[in-house]
Amino acid sequence: MSPQLLLFAEPLVASGLLRLLAEHFDDLETVDDPSLLKGAPTLVLWRPAAGTTGESLRRETLLLRERWRPAPLLVLLPPGHGVAASTLLELSAHGLLEAPSPEELLEAIRTLRAGGRVLQLQTGAALRPEGEAPQPLGLGQHLLVSGLEQIEATRALCQRLLDPPPSQPLQRWALEGRLRELACARQLLLLLWGPLSLAWELPESGAPASASASVTPGPGAESRGGILTLQQRNAAGIWQAVRQRLEAAIATGLENRSGQLLAIEGLHPERCRDLLLALLDQLESLRGQLAADAEGADALLERWLACQPQLREQALRAMASPYVQLPRQGMLEPVSRTLIASSDLTVIDPELPDLQPMLATLVLAQPLLVDGQLVPADELRAVLHLERLVANWLVRTAELLAADVLACCGSWPELRRYLLRSDLLATRNLERLRNQLNAQQRWGDLFERPIAIYESRRQLLCVDSGRIGAVNLLEPRDGELQRLGPLQQLVTLALETRDAVAPQLRQLVQSLGNLVVVLLTEVVGRAIGLVGRGIVQGMGRRTGRP
Incomplete structure (x- = not known):
């Protein structure tokens, strides 16, 4: 049969x-x-x-x-x-x-x-279900949404005018300055009218929809086209599906749509692609070692952290090629060895989420917590969430290595032509990029990170459709909140004060407004009416005399 x-x-x-x-x-x-x-x-x-x-x-x-x-x-x-x-x-x-x-x-x-x-799923799969009414927006959300829509429309217009770049340098500088101005205006809107999680809660016709109730994607986060295929429903099959999708996204080149400056943007596109693919290869090798050892889930994180310096070293060596030598102060020096010696391979990005769930799913195919639900590892939702976690680790690790590469290129001019973009050959451009990255990091550590921790948000950098986008994941971060420094705690205290004072201040302003209305209508209005009536009566008596 x-x-x-x-x-x-x-x-x-x-x-x-x-x-x-x-x-x-x-x-x-x-x-x-x-x-x-x-x-x-x-x-x-x-x-x-x-x-x-x-x-x-x-x-x-x-x-x-x-x-x-x-x-x-x-x-x-x-x-x-x-x-x-x-x-x-x-x-x-x-x-x-x-x-x-x-x-x-x-x-x-x-x-x-x-x-x-x-x-x-096609790109336009996130349309509003028929018959579902849009959620009403408050005043703050309405101002935030309308401002973001205007900023995005103007930014798209400037991007079109810059592709291809104008031949007139003054016009190009004006457009680039306008883009920086729009980015600052967006940050100011988010600071005034609410948390970053409100930034893309736009109507369905004007912005991407959320992929789940606990995840707020940025631009392009919903355009997860293509096919996700699990040939096997074990840990190896899940990893192969995730790797194939990430490799396909990286191979086409990545455009930064995360809303922040990235160090990997300073690398030559081929070197950037080589670095990301090398990290993927090293991740696959380390995953195989962890799976072969067959240790419990509790020992995975310890083994993972112990292997991180070697993993980053191998990725740098593969990106720079172990056989390439360049002149430095009259002598040939191997590029990969110099990069590894000048890099800090033990630094940890504080914005990385807890890696234990990702490792347990990659190695042991354990269920993954998605939107408050424990989902089996071979479920489609779990695989897509796992892809976000892996892509976030991939981009953030590449950021740490790219920052070290930029620092090494600052003291080795001959290395810039091999590893960096052509416009960063000039010392001024390279130092300006490094200063902008340092300023962004300091601003983030002092203000943006405390606000994100207080609002229980964690930003994931995802790779999708040739773009690097930002996704805000909501998760408790009370432990990190208690470990903040004094200045960072002052930032969270200012937010708490604003939340506590805002209702009373709003009520006070409303009461003052009602009082002004009463004064204008009951006192000033009546007084003006009496004066006008007296004038009319006086004019009548005067005109009535013979």
Whole structure:
């Protein structure tokens, strides 16, 4: 008896799918009626009708999973379904395809039959569900949203005028200055009207939607196109899926859309790509070592931290090439050895989240906490969240190494042509970039980081579609709050004071406004009315005299 595929779809769609599957799968019988089954189906394929709401999708998917367990469920979404991406990721389906091509559908069926998982969402998957009313905005949110929309529109216009750069230097400098002015205006808006997590809570038509209730993405965070395929549902298969997506994003070149200056922007594009890929290779090697040792989850973090200096050393050596030598003060010196000797390979980025959950999932395939729920490691939501964590570690580690490379290039001019962008060959440009990075770090340590800790926010730097974006993850950071320095605690105290005084101040202003209204209407208004009446009566008596 050949395995059977159970198909649920509208009659017209079902007839086309039956012909397609019959042409390409000789060893698979497709039926569209449960009464024709000769046992348990090998795979269940459901193509919901157009206009199906997110709640109906969630309910029907759960019912199909329970009814035909243990057969995997593949859901085909029609184009323009209007269901939010966060809702789609919560569906309990083994495969989810949005408007797939025949080749993609056939490959997904082969993957599911082999025990894997498949996810494919188009860029515009995060549309508002039909019938869902927009949330009302307060005054502060409205001012923040409208200001951010104007800033983003002006910034996009300046970017278009700079691509290609104008031939007139004065015009180019004016546009670049305008971009810096817009960035400062954005920071001022966020400082005045609320936390950074409000920055992209825009209406669906004007900004990306949130991928989950606890994650607030920046620009481009929802454009997670492409296919996520798990060939195996163990730790090795999960890592291979994450690595393939990150490699594909890095290979096309990365554009900084994180809203902050990055040290890796100073590297030559090829050196930047080599550094990120080398870190990925070293991460894979270290993951294999941790998996081979078969230690418990508690020992993973200790082993990980002990191997970090060697991992960074190997990544620097692979990026700079161990055989390249350049002249320095009249003598040839190996580039990789000099970089490693002048770099601090033990420094830790304080903005890195706890790495224990990421390591436990990568090595032991343990469940991952996503949006307050413990999700199995092979679930699509868990894999996407794990990809964010790995990308954040990747970019932040590359930032630490790139900062050391910039410092080494400052004292070794011949190294700039090999590792840095062409515009950083000039000493003035290189030192200006380093000063800007140092100033940004000091400002972040003194003000932005205490505010983020007090608001329980952690910024993740993610790699997606050739861009580096920022995602704000909400998690408790009370321990870090207690370890802040005196000046940083003053910043959090100022925020707490503002939160405590703002309601009373708002009520006081409202009371003063009501008092002014009463004075103007009841006292000044009546007095003006009496004066006018007296003038009119006096004019009447004067005109009535003979």
